[in-house]
Amino acid sequence: MSALEDPLDVGGVELRNRLYRAPLLECAGNGPDAVDTLIRELEPAAESGVGLICQGATVVRGEGGCAAPGMTRVSDPEFVARLERLTDAVHDHGSRIFVQLEHGGLRSMETWHAGYRADHPDLKQLVVSRPPRALRALDRVGFLDYDPYVLDTEEVYDLAADFGRSAEYAVDAGYDGIHIAGANAGIVQQFLSPFYNRRSDEFGGSLAARTRFIELVFEEIRDRAGRDVPVVTKVPAETAAPPFVRRRVSLADGVRICERLAGAGFDALVPVQVSVFWDASIVRGEFPARAWRDERFRGGYAEAFGSTARTGLVALLNWLQSKMYDFEPAWNRRYTRQVAERVSVPVLAEGGIRTRNQIDRLLAGGDCDAVGMGRPFYAEPRLPARILDERAEPRETAVVCENCNNCTVPQAADARGVCRTPSVLEKRGALREAGAYDRVEASGRGESDDRGES
Ligand SMILES: Cc1cc2nc3c(=O)[nH]c(=O)nc-3n(C[C@H](O)[C@H](O)[C@H](O)COP(=O)(O)O)c2cc1C
């Protein structure tokens, strides 16, 4: 049994409490403003008291592998060294920061983003195996356009080494730990999933063999970044995959993978229920009608999806997904609980957690050891001040985020990761006026935070 205010040890690094900001794309890129953008996006969470910030996915290679526009690459040691300003800013407020490392594989922009492909005709589409039949069918009807390159065994080792190198640069820049992007249909999930992984070498076949890639990534990180750097990962259970997908990571498989990873030395695990596809199962909530209609993004959508007609088709799929994946409070609870009962490392829970009461129940009930939120941090960058406010009695604090998802799809059009729902931004403004985000060591710097777009 634990409480939100209790500290938590993750691989020897102490978090001052059990609230974390889940990895969310900051869309900071690598340009001259990248570090300032990251500080602007992440420092308010630290300043308002969060225990841990998980920076959104960053890419371990200098070319390819970006799942979405505007992702930051961490393959260049000179660039990563500049991130010390970010880690210092977070540490100054007593928080910790982990960087998430990613390669998109078959989910990368070189496979789905028409404009990016046209600009990078020579980029290989790196894949674990030949794409599954369902995706080949979409390729044949012209909805997707694959020209895949299957990694050979040596190249799999090279990719794992790139994760290790980026981890080394990140630790040198002051990051407290490494988070592997193990889910959300990126290449690590593609190795874990029997839907994607049909390999016949040491990285394919049994569950143990499919887990080998993430274990190798872990070994590379430890070899290059140090034996004592905490390493955590999301672990997918593909329970949200449509019924026609028969080969998938079941909930029981997900639990077994977690047990293996805890045995291999991972310092914390984040079990998440996802699909095999990159879809709305990870951001359950409403269909973002406002964002799809928004004139400002029309051109960006058409560039990303290839035409206005295809944009309409993607929007339709997004609508169907919003019907399939109902928002359910704390939707990963059943999975995190099963994992927490079987492993001795901390288990982190995220996905649809919205009130202080839910948080207290999850922690007190042993469903997890720490609690994270994603979209609510876009809506309220200083959310921890309210969630951790001990004056709020009884603890009925709820986030203002309404799960409308207007912040999600514009990112395909290279838009910033911010809340885009005016009524929600008004609520945040009213709370700010009422002093709800003033807290503890608040120096006033976060008070001017006005992020969000109407
Ligand atoms: C716009 C957006 C970007 C995200 N980016 C990442 C990411 O980079 N890495 C990751 O593991 N999860 C990512 N997620 C998933 C979140 O970490 C989180 O699991 C998800 O939003 C569910 O939590 P929530 O209901 O509190 O938002 C993203 C979610 C959203 C909405």
Ligand code: SF4
């Ligand atoms: S647009 Fe704002 S309210 Fe809607 S899901 Fe995103 S952060 Fe939450």
